[in-house]
Amino acid sequence: MHFYELHEGDGDTFGDLMLVRDEEMDPEDFFELVQSIRGRVQGSFQQDTLIEAIAAELERNHGFTFVSDDRLTAAVNVSRKDGDNFLADLDADDDDREDEEEGREDDDVGDDDFRTILAEFDPRGDVQPN
DSSP states (O other), X not given: OEEEEEEEEOSSOEEEEEEEESSXXXXXXXXXXXXXXXXXXXXXXXSSSHHHHHHHHHHHHHSEEXXXXXXXXOOEEOOSSGGGOEEOXXXXXXXXXXXXXXXXXXXXXXXXXXXOOOOOOOTTSOOOOO
């Protein structure tokens, strides 16, 4: 198995994902393939991120497997503190979908899914009262 990674973002926010392929591909060839797919899908993809759209295309047409959370069999939170170690609930998304379909709201405040919001903050700036 050969592993490949895609990164997206800048110095403040970023995302990355892993791909697996049985046959090795030269890094320069992989780069060229990714560039060609990026050019085709940019601005017209259905996924949340550009790298997910590229990964989907690599999986669909080029023999790669996108190692996404949907493929996880188990996830374990590991900590130095005994009480912080646990087996994660991988069915939480399925439970959320079932709740939405049945018109129920989820009372859980913490979600495993998140988005990043970048805001500029000047701690020396003038305070503006509301």
